[in-house]
Amino acid sequence: xxxxxxxLYTDHDEWxxxxxxxxxxxxxDFAQDQxxxxxxxxxxxxxxxxGAGDMACEVESVKAVAEVYAPVAxxxxxxxxxxxxxxxxxxxxxxxxxIFKLEIDGAVExxxxxxxxxxxxx
Amino acid sequence: MSLRRTPFHAHHVAAGARMVPFxxxxxxVQYRGVKPEHLATRGAAGLFDVxxxxxxxxxxxxxxxSLMWLLSNAIRRLQPGGAQYNALCxxxxxxxxxxxxxxxxADDFLVCxxxxxxxKDFAWMTEHDRHGATFVDExxxxxxxxxxxxxxxxxxxxxxxxxxxxxxxHRFVSRDLLGVKGVLVARTGYTGEDGFELFLPLPGQExxxxxxxxxxxxLGQPHGLTPVGLGARDTLxxxxxxxxxxxxxxxxxTPLQAGLGWITKLRKPGxxxxxxxxxxxxxxxxxxxxxxxxxSKRIARxxxxxxxxxxxxGVVTSGTLGPSVGAxxxxxxxxxxxxxxDTELTIDVRGRMAPAHVxxxxxxxxx
Numbered sequence: 014x015x016x017x018x019x020x021l022y023t024d025h026d027e028w029x030x031x032x033x034x035x036x037x038x039x040x041x042d043f044a045q046d047q048x049x050x051x052x053x054x055x056x057x058x059x060x061x062x063x064g065a066g067d068m069a070c071e072v073e074s075v076k077a078v079a080e081v082y083a084p085v086a087x088x089x090x091x092x093x094x095x096x097x098x099x100x101x102x103x104x105x106x107x108x109x110x111x112i113f114k115l116e117i118d119g120a121v122e123x124x125x126x127x128x129x130x131x132x133x134x135x
Numbered sequence: 136m137s138l139r140r141t142p143f144h145a146h147h148v149a150a151g152a153r154m155v156p157f158x159x160x161x162x163x164v165q166y167r168g169v170k171p172e173h174l175a176t177r178g179a180a181g182l183f184d185v186x187x188x189x190x191x192x193x194x195x196x197x198x199x200x201s202l203m204w205l206l207s208n209a210i211r212r213l214q215p216g217g218a219q220y221n222a223l224c225x226x227x228x229x230x231x232x233x234x235x236x237x238x239x240x241a242d243d244f245l246v247c248x249x250x251x252x253x254x255k256d257f258a259w260m261t262e263h264d265r266h267g268a269t270f271v272d273e274x275x276x277x278x279x280x281x282x283x284x285x286x287x288x289x290x291x292x293x294x295x296x297x298x299x300x301x302x303x304x305h306r307f308v309s310r311d312l313l314g315v316k317g318v319l320v321a322r323t324g325y326t327g328e329d330g331f332e333l334f335l336p337l338p339g340q341e342x343x344x345x346x347x348x349x350x351x352x353x354l355g356q357p358h359g360l361t362p363v364g365l366g367a368r369d370t371l372x373x374x375x376x377x378x379x380x381x382x383x384x385x386x387x388x389t390p391l392q393a394g395l396g397w398i399t400k401l402r403k404p405g406x407x408x409x410x411x412x413x414x415x416x417x418x419x420x421x422x423x424x425x426x427x428x429x430x431s432k433r434i435a436r437x438x439x440x441x442x443x444x445x446x447x448x449g450v451v452t453s454g455t456l457g458p459s460v461g462a463x464x465x466x467x468x469x470x471x472x473x474x475x476x477d478t479e480l481t482i483d484v485r486g487r488m489a490p491a492h493v494x495x496x497x498x499x500x501x502x
Contacts, residue, residue, distance in 0.1 A: 049366075050168050052456045053432045055487070071485070073434055075169040075456065076366060078485070097432075 014134065015042040017108055021121070022130035023084050028108060029124060035090065036115045040072060040081060043134040045107045048074040051100040056092040057113050063087060069113060072103065084124065087117035141186035142278045142341060143348040150362060157365060158250035160187040165364040172367035173458040176326055177501065179359025180284035182351055183368055185332070189253030189274040191260060193244040201268035202236065202244060204407055205260055207390055208398040213238045218305045218323050220398050222390040223248075223256060224409030228416055229386040230393070232256045233378060235323060237307060237334075245273070245319070245334070249380045263408055276337055278344050280351065283330030283371075285502035286358040291331050293354055295320060302331075313350045314343040325368070327375025328501040373464065374457045376426060376496025382437060382452045383424055383466055389413050392468070394424045394496075422449060422468040426496035427480055429463030433489035435482040436465075442481040442488075443473050451482060460498050463489070 016022075021029040026044035030037040045051065053073040063069055063083035070081050091114040096102060103110045125133065138161035147154065152163035163184065165172060175181055193202060202210045206221040213219045215238050223231040232252040237245040248256045257272045264270070282290055292300035295310050299320050302308065307321030317336045324330035335344045352360060363371075369379070378384050383393050390399045391413055401410050429435060434456050441449035454465030473480065478493040 049165070050170050053434060055433070075370070075458075076164075078436075 014046075014131070015108070016127045016131050018127045020108070021124040021126065022133075023082070023124055024133075025080075025082055026134075027081055027084060029084055029121070030111075031121050034117055036084065036087065036117060036121065037111045038069070038081070038084065038113055038115060039111045040079070040103060040107060041130070041134075042107045044079065045104050048072065048077055048079055050075045051103050054096040054100045054103070054112065056094070056097065057089045059089050059092055061089045063089065063115070069115075072100070072112075081112060083115060085115070085117050085119055085121060087115040090114050090116045139187075141184050142337065142345040143184045143186065143280075145345075146348045147184065147362075152362070152364060155365070158187055160250065162187060163362070163364040165366045166362045169364075169366035169370060170458045172361060172363040173370050175359065175361040176284045176328060176363055176367065176371055177459050177499075178284070179361070180282060180286040180290055180330075180355060181326070181363035181367070182348075182355065182360050183281040183283065183363050184279075184348070185281050186278040187250040188279050189248040189250055189256065189272070190277050190334075191246040191248060191257055192271040192273045193246060193260070193268050194242060194271075195267070195269045196242055197266040198242050198244055198268040200266040201264045202246075203403070203405060204265050205263060206234070206236065207395075207400060207407055207409070208236075209400050209403055210236065211404075215240050216306055216308065218307055218321055222395055222398060223259065224390065224407070224413070225259075225386060226409060226412060228389040228409045228412035230380070230384045230388055230390055231259050231386065233380055233384055233395070237319065237321065247279075252380060278335040278337055278347075279332060280335070280347065281324055281326075281330060281332045282351070282355070282360070283324045283326040283328045285329060286355075286360070287328070287330040289358050290351070290355040290360055291320065293358075294351070313347050315340055315347060325375070325377055326371040326501065327377070327497055327499060328371075369453075370455050370458055373453050373455055373466070374459055374498045375501065376466075376498060378424075378466075379453065389416055389420075391417050392420055392423055420471055423471050423474045424452070424466055425469055425474050425493045426498060427465055427467055427482075427491045428460070428494045428498070429465075429482070430490040430492070432463070433482075433484040433487060434463045435467075435484060435489060435491065440483040441467050441469055442483060443479070448473050448480075457498055463491070464498050466496070469493075
């Protein structure tokens with residue numbers, strides 16, 4: 014199971030890259046493995062404002078659907094449109110295949126580091 | 136309750152298959168992935184462990200009469216060495232199970248039933264028999280594998296002989312093969328492809344049967360044979376427009392509603408259990424099964440509502456992204472007024488509206 018050290022993780026198996034006040038968000042290697050072959054990502058709309066814990070989008074595999082949540086409140090400032098036609102890129106490279114970017118005001122607190130996340134999913 | 140294991144269980148685990156509970160068995164849902172396994176079956180050949188399926192042996196001088204009454208199709212026209220699809224119905228015309236009947240001899244039938252319905256079917260048949268056949272639950276006595284796909288015939292030719300490879304669809308023969316005696320090799324299947332199903336008798340030769348799985352993979356390897364789990368079995372059957380019990384078929388659904396009029400012989404001599412109710416219900420059907428294809432990328436799943444002009448007209452029974460179709464597909468029960476091909480439907484996919492239209496089934500034409 015690939016769990017990069019430089020990312021944060023949520024209890025719902027999203028990964029977060031923090032760069033200033035912009036969060037880049039995707040789903041973890043564990044999540045993509047659990048879901049199986051992804052066939053569709055319903056991307057959020059750029060400009061939409063999300064509260065902490067709001068559903069941002071859905072990722073759908075051959076056999077299941079999972080919701081992806083905004084880890085903190087913010088505004089969607091970018092989405093990875095490449096995934097619209099190639100959702101399977103998330104399976105191939107879950108940490109290279111970001112889903113959306115969120116501009117935030119508040120602090121990024123209470124998430125798991127790689128060690129804690131590894132313990133959770135092991 | 137611990138899960139049961141098929142004779143090939145250890146091979147699935149050793150191959151790294153993802154195992155799931157299904158009808159009381161620990162079964163492989165996928166080996167490499169649903170899509171590659173699906174496409175390998177359509178493009179070459181797939182090997183399926185279907186040993187979880189149940190078998191009921193029906194024998195005796197009254198066996199034909201008994202099955203004529205219990206089952207919907209023309210059992211009397213089934214010759215020894217032939218197989219026939221049937222519905223087992225209740226008094227209200229609902230489907231107790233959909234079954235495949237193999238006639239071994241004039242007074243000897245093997246009825247292949249859905250795994251989850253094994254106990255229900257056996258009880259139903261014994262309780263509703265009118266003629267005095269002998270029913271034996273042989274679910275533990277048979278292993279079953281399916282070899283499906285355009286190259287299946289080459290594999291079976293290598294395994295057996297030209298006579299077996301030349302079997303017509305829905306015919307079968309008995310052979311000793313790979314050290315197993317009395318294997319029924321049938322040109323039947325569930326994937327929409329040409330293919331064969333092997334019924335392997337277990338008693339007294341369990342070890343030889345267990346060795347069949349790796350032997351078939353080795354023999355089939357030059358022909359592209361790949362192991363396939365239940366995940367791709369479902370996407371394959373759905374593309375082929377085949378009903379799955381518990382989804383399209385239930386105790387409340389008549390075979391006519393499910394589009395199985397071709398196996399429902401309402402006017403056969405003596406009738407059959409449920410025929411009168413089916414005849415009555417056919418004129419007032421409130422719903423009928425249709426295939427649909429989605430126009431967006433949203434995948435309709437079982438239980439989602441079907442709408443026309445904002446009004447609810449039905450419900451999805453099965454849905455997936457068809458790996459060979461390349462689009463979302465599914466089956467749904469809808470009002471007869473919106474069942475015509477090309478009718479525009481909307482499917483409520485978790486609050487988002489997905490456009491779709493009625494299409495003929497099967498969704499694909501296989502080998």
